[in-house]
Amino acid sequence: MNQVIVSGVAAKVEHKADLGILEATLVARLSNGGFSRVRIKTLGKLTQALKDVVQEGQAYLALGTLAPRKRGEQETVEVLAYNVLPVDGEKASNERGTYLVNGVNEVLISGVLAKDPEVKAIQFNQEEGDVLTTARVAVSQKDKTAWVNVRAWGEEFSEALGNRKKGDRVVLRGRFRVHRYEKDGQAHYLPQVIVTEVLGTSGSRTKSEPQAGDLPEELPDDLF
Known part of the structure; x- marks a missing residue:
């Protein structure tokens, strides 16, 4: 079992067409009052399908897994999304930007x-x-x-x-x-x-x- 579900307003969206990679940070306030900032990545055909869909300032729900990632000599992990869906929800803002109210962050x-x-x-x-x-x-x-x-x-x-x-x-x-x-x-x-x-x-x-x-x-x- 390896499942990640996160939602939030997209920030810092990067589409690396030559690598077939889309990265975005989903920002939300959770029901417990804490804030969630999760960087997600998509690969291959999903990246191409989302090229004109994922935009900064809009809210999304991402389904994915924790995947291994090599960063220099370090073995780290990242959230690799296999589906990203637009969602409706209340938004708010603070000094760091816009976020989704009552977002989801579950592993x-x-x-x-x-x-x-x-x-x-x-x-x-x-x-x-x-x-x-x-x-x-x-x-x-x-x-x-x-x-x-x-x-x-x-x-x-x-x-x-x-x-x-x-x-x-x-x-x-x-x-x-x-x-x-x-x-x-x-x-x-x-x-x-x-x-x-x-x-x-x-x-x-x-x-x-x-x-x-x-x-x-x-x-x-x-x-x-």
Whole structure:
């Protein structure tokens, strides 16, 4: 299982006809009050079909998957759309531009843990804190594997994921985001899934998923 559904007002639309690629950022405010900015990509015939359809300032719903992407020496992930549909919806604006009100940002993934999950207690201030569980999930589709960085806030997720081991299978629901951070004076971008629900865990895997022995022993912190 590897499915992404996002909606938003299109911004920064780029049509690279010579490469058969269309890229656009869909911007929306979600029902929880947070904002979603997701860069999507289309390839081949779909790009040609959407050439005169996707325009900046209009709202769209994109259906796609998390796909592996090579950026320099880094293995990262991106949202590869297989369908993009115009949608009606309320729009609003702020200092960063126009966005879709009550947009959608939902990810469903099933894969195996690339390493044991890590659970940390995070203290925001003297009175407030939370528990953060982080993991990397190998999501296989046909002959390709996307290495997905996942983060889950709250004790319920530390209990559901914290006792799982490298090679265990997990099924997760969440939302896609790209975290920007500075390292050695340079900006880095970390695609990740913020988990909102653990749909299942087990020690078994499907035939298409890598075994624990196939997974690397150590993965760099900036893999994504």
